[in-house]
Structure formats: structure tokens, C-alpha cells
Amino acid sequence: MSAMLDNLSLGFGVAFSGTNLLVALIGSFFGTIVGVLPGLGPTNGVAMLVPIAFAMGLPPDTALILLAAVYVGAEYGGRITSILINVPGEAAAVMTTLDGYPLARQGLGSVALSLSAWSSFVGSLIAIVGIAAFAPFLAQWALAFGPAEYFVLMVFAFCALTSLLGEQPIKGVLAAAIGLSIATIGVDANSGVYRYTFDIPHLADGLDFVVVVIGLFAVAEMLQMLENKLSGQSVEVPPSQRKLFNLRELRLTSGSTIRGSLLGFVMGVLPGAGASVASAVAYANEKRYIEDKDPDAKFGQGDMRGLAAPEAANNSAATGSFIPMLTLGIPGSGTTAVMMGALTLYNITPGPVLFEQQPALVWGLIASLLIANMMLLVMNIPMVRVFASMLSIPGWLLVPGILAISFIGVYAISATTFDLMAVVAIGVIGYLLRKLQMPMAPMVLGVVLGTMMEQNLRRALSITNGDVTILWASTVCTILWVLAAAVVLGPMGYRQLAKRRRAQETAP
Amino acid sequence: MVLNDRTLGVAALLLSAFLAWFGHGLEAAFTYEPVGPRAFPLLLATVIGLCGLRLVVKGGNPAAPNPPGANSRIALMVALLLVYAGLFQWAGFVLATAVVSACVGRLFGGSWLQCGIGGTSLSVLFYVLFDRLLDVVLPLGWLEGLL
Numbered sequence: 001m002s003a004m005l006d007n008l009s010l011g012f013g014v015a016f017s018g019t020n021l022l023v024a025l026i027g028s029f030f031g032t033i034v035g036v037l038p039g040l041g042p043t044n045g046v047a048m049l050v051p052i053a054f055a056m057g058l059p060p061d062t063a064l065i066l067l068a069a070v071y072v073g074a075e076y077g078g079r080i081t082s083i084l085i086n087v088p089g090e091a092a093a094v095m096t097t098l099d100g101y102p103l104a105r106q107g108l109g110s111v112a113l114s115l116s117a118w119s120s121f122v123g124s125l126i127a128i129v130g131i132a133a134f135a136p137f138l139a140q141w142a143l144a145f146g147p148a149e150y151f152v153l154m155v156f157a158f159c160a161l162t163s164l165l166g167e168q169p170i171k172g173v174l175a176a177a178i179g180l181s182i183a184t185i186g187v188d189a190n191s192g193v194y195r196y197t198f199d200i201p202h203l204a205d206g207l208d209f210v211v212v213v214i215g216l217f218a219v220a221e222m223l224q225m226l227e228n229k230l231s232g233q234s235v236e237v238p239p240s241q242r243k244l245f246n247l248r249e250l251r252l253t254s255g256s257t258i259r260g261s262l263l264g265f266v267m268g269v270l271p272g273a274g275a276s277v278a279s280a281v282a283y284a285n286e287k288r289y290i291e292d293k294d295p296d297a298k299f300g301q302g303d304m305r306g307l308a309a310p311e312a313a314n315n316s317a318a319t320g321s322f323i324p325m326l327t328l329g330i331p332g333s334g335t336t337a338v339m340m341g342a343l344t345l346y347n348i349t350p351g352p353v354l355f356e357q358q359p360a361l362v363w364g365l366i367a368s369l370l371i372a373n374m375m376l377l378v379m380n381i382p383m384v385r386v387f388a389s390m391l392s393i394p395g396w397l398l399v400p401g402i403l404a405i406s407f408i409g410v411y412a413i414s415a416t417t418f419d420l421m422a423v424v425a426i427g428v429i430g431y432l433l434r435k436l437q438m439p440m441a442p443m444v445l446g447v448v449l450g451t452m453m454e455q456n457l458r459r460a461l462s463i464t465n466g467d468v469t470i471l472w473a474s475t476v477c478t479i480l481w482v483l484a485a486a487v488v489l490g491p492m493g494y495r496q497l498a499k500r501r502r503a504q505e506t507a508p
Numbered sequence: 509m510v511l512n513d514r515t516l517g518v519a520a521l522l523l524s525a526f527l528a529w530f531g532h533g534l535e536a537a538f539t540y541e542p543v544g545p546r547a548f549p550l551l552l553a554t555v556i557g558l559c560g561l562r563l564v565v566k567g568g569n570p571a572a573p574n575p576p577g578a579n580s581r582i583a584l585m586v587a588l589l590l591v592y593a594g595l596f597q598w599a600g601f602v603l604a605t606a607v608v609s610a611c612v613g614r615l616f617g618g619s620w621l622q623c624g625i626g627g628t629s630l631s632v633l634f635y636v637l638f639d640r641l642l643d644v645v646l647p648l649g650w651l652e653g654l655l
Contacts, residue, residue: 168569174520174559181527181552188545191536195545196527219589226585226615231575396618397626400609403589404634407596407605412644420593428586435571436516454548458541466542 014364024069031073042074042335060346069372092275095283095310102302110240110388116311117380119257123312124373126261127319147459152480159484160284179446202418218406219427253308264313268320275314282313511571520560527553600649605631
């Protein structure tokens with residue numbers, strides 16, 4: 001305990017220097033803006049700043065603090081467009097749309113924004129305490145995860161997701177499978193074989209996540225808005241009556257926030273799982289947990305607990321993903337991978353000895369994560385007013401605005417007309433699929449995780465030369481399979497039971 | 509055409525057949541791993557096919573029909589999006605955004621004057637914000653010589 005306090009005081013000594021504070025402030029603000037823009041996520045934000053930080057000659061601890069602040073800021077920013085216009089700013093914010101946008105449509109946009117800023121803060125805070133207390137220990141545990149365990153973990157994430165779709169899990173499975181198939185487009189990394197590219201050079205790298213997400217969310221949403229307008233529903237989200245969440249809402253969501261944070265932290269520590277999986281699992285978990293107890297829960301229609309849990313989880317996972325990076329040298333997410341690249345520019349190799357060799361760097365980073373989070377909370381609560389004023393924009397200006405920002409986001413990736421056309425095509429398909437009540441979240445998660453899932457499966461099978469028993473050989477795998485089965489079969493059995501009970505009650 | 513779960517099922521079956529047809533030929537020239545590039549896509553094709561079959565057999569859940577006149581407006585909106593995608597690089601961000609924003613704005617109930625002013629200011633504002641301030645390079649197109 002005293003060692004932890006010593007370490008933290010060393011860290012705060014580094015973080016509280018004038019330059020580092022200023023850098024954390026600039027980083028969090030820039031990160032928030034990057035997070036708001038659909039298409040630009042934390043990875044892009046950090047990647048943009050690495051060369052700038054290096055060129056400016058910032059010392060390694062300052063550079064790392066800047067990049068970490070951008071990362072945390074982008075995780076905060078990603079939720080803003082999810083809530084206000086149903087377009088996730090980045091992958092981990094997809095779950096936030098499920099309850100955040102319905103809340104905004106009920107005139108609670110500002111409440112949702114401020115509440116999610118709070119749960120993001122709590123999520124990060126819990127993860128920071130977790131890093132300080134358990135980093136070296138957790139790193140050892142994460143080492144036990146081999147490719148087979150990762151594959152089964154992802155199967156579990158999909159099972160958890162499809163179970164949150166209530167009445168029609170089959171559509172969830174279908175959506176996830178379609179998403180995973182989209183991820184197979186492009187050159188296969190292992191064999192160099194072109195898959196489903198049909199000699200179109202633009203498809204060699206596959207369809208980018210941003211192209212899919214803008215199509216399925218932004219373009220499909222615009223078509224949906226047009227349909228709603230023609231059937232006499234209002235296009236605009238009503239402005240909020242209240243700006244901040246109240247004490248009752250805070251109490252209602254505090255359990256969800258803490259559960260989401262703890263779960264997110266554990267998922268963040270697992271290298272590769274990352275914030276998108278964490279927020280999906282946290283949402284599914286919370287939905288089941290709450291709905292068992294509270295029949296009035298309205299998940300998917302604007303339940304604040306459905307907003308708090310994934311928001312806490314994604315920030316907690318983002319912070320937790322520093323553990324494998326710092327202790328093992330294995331990046332826990334795409335963004336930490338970029339940050340590791342930045343460290344190597346300074347001739348610093350993250351790994352088991354980093355905590356001993358560079359304590360000031362490591363603990364300074366941990367302390368400044370905390371400071372960046374506080375700055376973001378302070379910055380975000382007053383800015384809720386600014387963000388929420390987006391809602392009073394009339395439809396004839398709002399929709400072209402969303403359209404232009406979406407197209408800019410897509411164009412920024414590869415600067416081709418092909419991607420823009422693909423976005424429109426995917427948007428039309430997405431609109432039709434939505435009319436058929438297909439859930440979009442599993443599809444997007446499939447696109448995000450597809451490559452990783454396939455790679456882990458193939459790696460696992462390579463180890464055993466094709467023997468599939470490796471997929472349930474270890475204890476971790478077995479536990480994950482049991483959890484996955486429980487998540488799928490549990491609600492089904494529960495529904496059957498409820499049906500039987502109802503039949504018995506109505507029977508004479 | 510009626511949109512319902514059966515339509516979705518048929519579409520899923522078609523997709524599954526498509527994936528399987530183009531997937532079964534995927535083979536690496538030489539490989540050192542037991543699972544080649546085609547196993548995963550074929551696995552997914554099977555899952556999609558089974559889901560499709562289930563939806564076709566079960567049916568039901570018709571989608572709510574669109575209000576009268578909506579389909580043609582939605583088709584117009586899609587056409588505008590395609591025009592925007594086509595013009596974006598060629599005519600440049602500022603021109604394409606101004607024109608398409610004005611037309612899309614009209615679909616959402618603005619007057620020509622409102623939409624014209626709105627579209628033009630939006631395009632200039634975003635150009636300055638993204639291209640000049642945030643370093644996201646946007647195409648200038650026809651305005652290249654002027655700006």
C-alpha cells in the first residue's frame with residue numbers, strides 16, 4: 001500500500017509540472033473534438049499528434065501525457081454525436097446510441113450528455129485505481145490468454161450481444177455474421193489471397209470500419225429522418241429542458257456505472273479485447289441484470305442505466321488497456337499500439353522492466369490520466385450547453401450538416417470517390433435492414449472484430465495442427481463457453497418459463 | 509414488394525450462396541497453416557444460410573409501409589447522395605456541398621433562400637474548419653485556380 005502511495009506521489013510530482021498540465025489540457029480538448037467527428041477516432045487523433053510531439057522535441061513523459069490526454073478525450077467525445085444524432089463518433093460509442101439517442105428524442109439530451117460524462121469519469125477513475133493497485137499482477141494473468149482464449153472471448157462477446165436483442169436473437173446472429181463477412185473482404189494477411197475483391201483495387205484493403213459505420217448509421221439515419229418527416233413525425237430532437245442530471249438519476253445509475261467500470265477494466269487489461277468489446281459486453285450484462293429485477297426497465301428506449309454502463313466500461317477499458325502496453329509491451333488497443341510506436345521513437349521499450357527502470361515516466365502517465373479525466377469532466381459539464389444547442393438547429397440545416405461531416409470523415413481515410421459511393425450503398429442497405437428490425441450493433445462489432453477473430457482462430461488451430469479441441473481445452477476457454485451458453489440459453493429459458501407461467505395463470 | 513422476415517431470409521440465403529460460391533475457390537498457392545483463407549468465410553456463409561432458412565420458414569413481422577409519396581422522395585434523396593459522392597472530388601468539396609446541401613435542405617422543408625444560404629455557409633465553414641484548421645485535406649476541384 002505504501003509503495004503504491006509512494007509511486008503515486010512520484011507520478012503526481014511529474015504530472016503537476018506546468019508544461020505537463022498545459023499539455024494535458026490541450027490534449028483533452030483536441031481529443032474531444034477528434035472524438036466528436038465521426039470517422040476520426042482516438043487512434044487517428046493520437047496518430048496525428050505523434051509526429052507533431054516528436055518534431056516539437058517534447059520530452060518522453062510530456063509527449064506520452066499529451067497522447068494519453070488525446071486518447072481519453074476522444075473516448076469522451078465519441079459519445080456526443082451518438083447521443084445527439086445517433087451517429088457514433090467512434091467504435092466504442094456504438095452502444096451509447098442504443099439508449100442515448102432515445103433519451104435525446106425525449107428531450108433529455110443534455111441530461112444524457114452530462115450523465116455520460118460523469119460515468120465516463122467514474123469509469124476512468126476506477127481503472128486508474130486498478131492500474132495503480134494491480135498492474136503487474138494483472139499483466140501476469142493476461143499472459144494466460146492464448147489465441148484460443150481470445151477467439152472464445154469474442155464468441156462470448158457476440159453471444160452477449162445477440163442476447164440483448166430480446167425477441168429476435170436470430171436477427172442478431174445474422175447481423176453479426178454479415179459484419180464478420182464484411183471484415184473478410186480484402187487481402188488475407190496470412191496467405192496473400194484476395195478475398196471478395198473482384199479485381200477492384202479499392203477493395204484490396206477491405207472496407208474500412210468508418211465506411212461501414214457512416215453508411216449504417218449516418219446515411220441510413222438520414223433516410224429514416226426523411227421518412228419520419230414525411231409521415232408527420234418531427235425530424236429535430238427536442239431541446240433539453242434540464243441541463244444536468246439530478247440526484248435521483250445519479251442514484252439510479254450508480255450501480256450500473258460501477259459494474260460497467262469493473263467489467264470494462266478487466267476487458268481493457270486483456271490485450272486485444274479493447275473498449276468496443278467492453279462496452280458491448282457491459283451493455284448486455286447490465287440489460288439482463290436490471291431486467292431480471294426491474295420490470296419497468298426500458299433498455300433500448302432511453303434507459304439511463306443503459307447509457308451509464310457502456311460509457312463507464314469504454315473509458316475504463318481504454319484506461320485499463322495501458323496495463324498490457326506498459327507491463328508486457330503488448331498493446332491493448334489500436335490506440336495504445338500507436339502510442340507504443342511513439343515510445344519506441346524515444347528509444348523506450350515497454351515491457352516488464354519499464355516499471356522499475358522508468359518509474360517517473362510510468363507513474364507520471366498514470367497520474368496525468370487522472371488529471372486529464374478531471375479536466376474533461378470540468379470541461380464537459382459546461383460544454384453540454386454548447387453541444388446541446390446543436391439540437392435547436394432546424395432539419396433543413398442539420399441534415400446537410402450531418403451529411404457533409406460524414407462525407408468528410410469518409411474522404412479523410414482514403415480520399416477516393418469509391419468509398420463515398422460505398423457509403424451511400426451501405427446506407428441504403430442499412431435503411432432497408434433497419435425497416436426489417438435488424439440490429440446494427442452486432443454488425444458493426446463484427447466488422448471491427450472480424451479480422452482479429454479469424455486470426456486468433458487460425459493461430460489457435462495452427463498450434464494444434466488443425467485439432468479443434470484446443471478451443472475448449474483450457475479452463476479459461478471452458479468457462480467462457482459456459483458463460484456464452486448461459487448468456488444465450490438463459491433468457492430463452494426464462495422467456496419459456498414466463499410463457500408457461502402465464503399460460504397456467506390464464507388457464508381455468 | 510412487401511418487406512418482411514421472409515424477404516430478409518431470402519436475401520440472407522442469396523448472400524450465403526454468393527459467399528459460398530466465391531469462397532470455395534479461395535485457396536493459397538502454398539500454406540503452412542492447417543486452416544486456409546476460405547474456412548472462415550465458408551463458416552460464416554453457413555451461419556448466414558441457416559439464419560436465412562429459419563427466417564424463410566418462420567416468416568412474419570412485415571415492415572411498416574412508407575407513407576404515400578415517401579418512396580419517391582427517399583429515392584430522390586439517395587440520388588442526391590450519389591451525386592454528392594460523384595461531385596465531391598471532381599467538382600470539389602465547397603461547390604458540391606453547397607449545391608447538394610441546398611437540395612437536401614429542400615427535401616427537409618426549408619425554403620430555397622434558406623437552403624441556399626445555409627448550404628453555402630455550411631460548405632465554406634466546414635472547408636475552413638477541416639481543411640485549414642484541422643488539416644483534413646479536402647478537394648478543391650473546380651475552384652482550384654481561384655482559392
